[in-house]
Amino acid sequence: MEEPQGFFSTGDGCVGDTVTERCLVESKEPVSHVQLACGLWFCAFPLDGNELCVWSTKDPSYQPLILRGHRQPITAVTFGNTVSPLLICSASQDYVMLWSLDECRQKVLLGLTPRGLVLGTLLGKALYLRLSPDDRAAAVCAGNKIFMLDTESRSTLAVLEGHRGPVTAAEFCPWQTHIIISVSEDRSFKVRAWAPGYFRSSPLLSLLVDEKSKQLVAGCADGQLWVFSLVERHHYRCVTRVDLKKKRETFSRRVESRLCSLPEENRRPRAHGLEKGEDMEGSLPVLSLAPCDLSLLLSSECGCLPSESAPCLWVGSSAGLLILNLANFELEGVLRYKDFRSLSIQVAGSCAMMSKAGEQKAICLLTSVFGGQIAVLEIRLAALVRSRQGLGAGRSLSVLPRGCVLSTSPLHFRIAEEHRTPPAPQRQSAVRSTVQDQPLVFHSKVRSSGYATAPHKEYPLESSPPTRLHKQRVLAHGPAAALCVQFSGDGRWLACGLANHLSLVFRADLTGTPAVFSGHDGAVSTVCWSHDGRWLLSASLDGTPRVWSLRRAELVLCVGRDLFPKPIQSAQFYYLDAFILCSSGPELQLLKCHIDTSKDEIRRYKQKSRCRPVFRLPTAGPTEITSLSAVNDFYSYLVLTAGRDKTVEVFDLNAGRSAAVIAEAHSRPVHQICQNKGSSFTTQQYQVYNLFATTATGDGIKLWDLRTLSICKLSLISFSQMRQGCGESVHTDQSKKSPIYAQNRPPKFGMLK
Structure with missing residues (x-):
């Protein structure tokens, strides 16, 4: 050789x-x-x-x-x-x-x-x-x-x-x-x-x-x-x-x-291929x-x-x-x-x-x-x-808070304690008091018979996805599309927003007569439940978010249009019902609300509930926000938004700034973001709270990880190949694990079992 x-x-x-x-x-x-x-x-x-x-x-x-x-x-x-x-x-x-x-x-x-x-x-x-x-x-x-x-x-x-x-x-x-x-x-x-x-x-x-x-x-x-x-x-x-x-x-x-x-000091030098103006x-x-x-x-x-x-x-x-x-x-x-x-x-x-x-x-x-x-x-x-992450070590995002609220954060607030006069004690006879203080049995521990609680139906861990239609209801007899649906936190109620300016609340099994909430002058684009399930938030194209009382089926708070420069696309309760998040044009607005249900017989027309703007945050680009998502079941600082320029932006409200931007998230604008917001019916690992899904018309569903801002899984569902249009909203009841779909045509929705 x-x-x-x-x-x-x-x-x-x-x-x-x-x-x-x-x-x-x-x-x-x-x-x-x-x-x-x-x-x-x-x-x-x-x-x-x-x-x-x-x-x-x-x-x-x-x-x-x-x-x-x-x-x-x-x-x-x-x-x-x-x-x-x-x-x-x-x-x-x-x-x-x-x-x-x-x-x-x-x-x-x-x-x-x-x-x-x-x-x-x-x-x-x-x-x-x-x-x-x-x-x-x-x-x-x-x-x-x-x-x-x-x-x-x-x-x-x-x-x-x-x-x-x-x-x-x-x-x-x-x-x-x-x-x-x-x-x-x-x-x-x-x-x-x-x-x-x-x-x-x-x-x-x-x-x-x-x-x-x-x-x-x-x-x-x-x-x-x-x-x-x-x-x-x-x-x-x-x-x-x-x-x-x-x-x-x-x-x-x-x-x-x-x-x-x-930050400027943490940026790495750009490679030649990322220089602006270089041709591909x-x-x-x-x-x-x-x-x-x-x-x-x-x-x-x-x-x-x-x-x-x-x-x-x-x-x-x-x-x-x-x-x-x-x-x-x-x-x-x-x-x-x-x-x-x-x-x-x-x-x-x-x-x-x-x-x-x-x-x-x-x-x-x-x-x-x-x-x-x-x-x-x-x-x-x-x-x-x-090089694909660009966030650097130690700067990965997390839905679960890693620190206390900063003093300069818009989330830093004090809740005024409501001092209520304790009711006057009722005077009882000595005999009745003596009998009341005595135990009913001779031993200290009493085992419950279980008759006071309803039997629990366990959901099997190993089961196939729901494919059979279980129930179907007609929402309106006219041409009114269902634009949004959402279950309450306990899984007992289902709220639905319609294009005919109405909001309906059904029982979870779709039986009985629904509660009707009317008052909007435009199509209802968003419905959201409060953490305790007492209030229902609805946002409409008329530019007014409204809060309704589920128990009384009446309006308790109406935010004026003067606070929002453009129509509201999305709205929801945030930070355990302490705030209301709204998206108006290219802005994300944080509102501090106080709901007062007490009535004055003389001034019934005067609204005691009040709402004031706390913080405004613009998007990275001058683009309209198409979807909004944040966790309300526990304290979290992160808010996810989707823009009409096909981007997904993550805001850190503790720091009061934009934390990350995902460019070209889909080939078309994202119209819905779904987060894992936790459930009182199931226990999950803490890593899964950092997952969220996005969907766009004709581009399927993508599952993302906040820690790396990368796609975990791509569901290759081409909505353009379906016989009917893609549903505007998809929501899952955590207690029954059944998805609800809202369709544009016909104006019906169904529960799969």
Whole structure:
């Protein structure tokens, strides 16, 4: 074996704490658009056309191994799946060769020339190679065919045909080794037999089969990722399509917004890719896909259990590397080559990635699209993933308070004690008093018979979601849509706001005659119960929030329109009924209310209840607030709002400022935010209080975590595919765990059981 002179340069690099260039190789022949091999211990790539170079990633000081045997330029390289012996397969237009690295190194030490086994000859230009999980078969993608070669007998097992264009990638199913999936430039993929073509715009370049999620991921030349389900009886249906360019732009905007929300002294320097005015690349061709294990990193950052971590994958493109979460299809990290000026390769022609489970580093092998440069990168996952949060250590948000109320906080107030004159004691005879003070039984402890309490119906822990319609009521006989519904805290009552200016209160089982609350001059957009269940708050498009007494079915407080510059979209009780939160245009308003139900027979017209504004807080951008959510069952400082500019903003009322902004939360404006506000019927872990869900028309439901401001789970429900429009409001009774849906057409709602 000869050592190439003047080609290799190694060192620690100088790119910062995120990425380091460990090796740079100059090849005489261009190596763009060549399949590369990157493993746990070695990287393999073509050198000078027909030579195969194997470089150690564990110890870069080892002399690179140069394997010769091909006469034509090598176009594809792949490693085997078994550890011992470690095999490597290479292909060119003349030969498909299999090498054993252990045998090759032994021959080099003895001064002999290593030779590989020829599996096939003159198969054509191979674009992709893959060995089976047991290394007994090799799939060679040449032209529009896949040659299945036996690595032991060196014979052709089968030739798979059917693609109308060149086959660009093929993968073996890990749990069913007899199944092979292939993709082609004809914009289709095949699983042992012909499958419907889902792709219409661009050729397929890469493929990955994830064993944990049982999903097939195919990458296109236009930067699209197609995800298909391989679960039995799913019939390889398409799960989703991911636009990597839009995802990366959204990722950059979110990082930028979180950096701006930090104090000046805590802000990190911005990367070059986040500089204002820099143009993004036109497309992101998906050159390669590889699994990525971030379970330890994500669980340690957000405090989740390791079992809650989702599978991730590396996405290699010509402009950089991306880490995609397969549970929510959001980016966990972005590395752009041009952000690191000291990297030798700024535009990649081929790439291969490898990261071992439990390790903090990953290896990436790159080739330049221009010239013959080959580089090996070492990536620190912790530094790369840390950039997605932007909040810094110790600044994660929490619904549960972590400290006392500040003296400068708008929540700092004193409740005046109401001094009531105690009633005069009634004089009783001595005989009656003596009898009253005597016990009824001769022992001190009395066991209750249980007749005074109603029997409790336990909800089974293991049960399927409710799907059967249990009850249905017609709200109005005219064209009046139900705009909002909400259960009371004890689960006994259900309030509903209608477009005909009325608010109705039903029993939870939808029986009996509802209580009617009238007085608004516009459609009722919000109804909210107080913590004690005595008061009902309603907000209307007429700009007046009103508080009603459930017991007397009458108005007890009406806030004037002069306090709000624009119509109220949302309103609710807050801080254990001490305040009322209202959203008016781009402002969040905090009102201190005092409800007095005492009556003066002379001045019945005079309202004794009063309300005064305490604090106003504008949104980060001049956008109208579309939804509002805050916890009222216990003390919490955080308030969530959604804007018409597709953002979700978190306010900290203890500090009196905006705490965080989530840019591009949905593809359309969010029209409802649902928080886990606790329940008196169930006990929950404290981590789950930091979860909240958002929904937008046509964009499904997303579950978020306040601690990381990232998506935990994405419910792929396309409301545009439903027969009827999406409900304006969804609410769940915690005592019965039954959802209530309010629909626009027809004006009815139903309880599912």
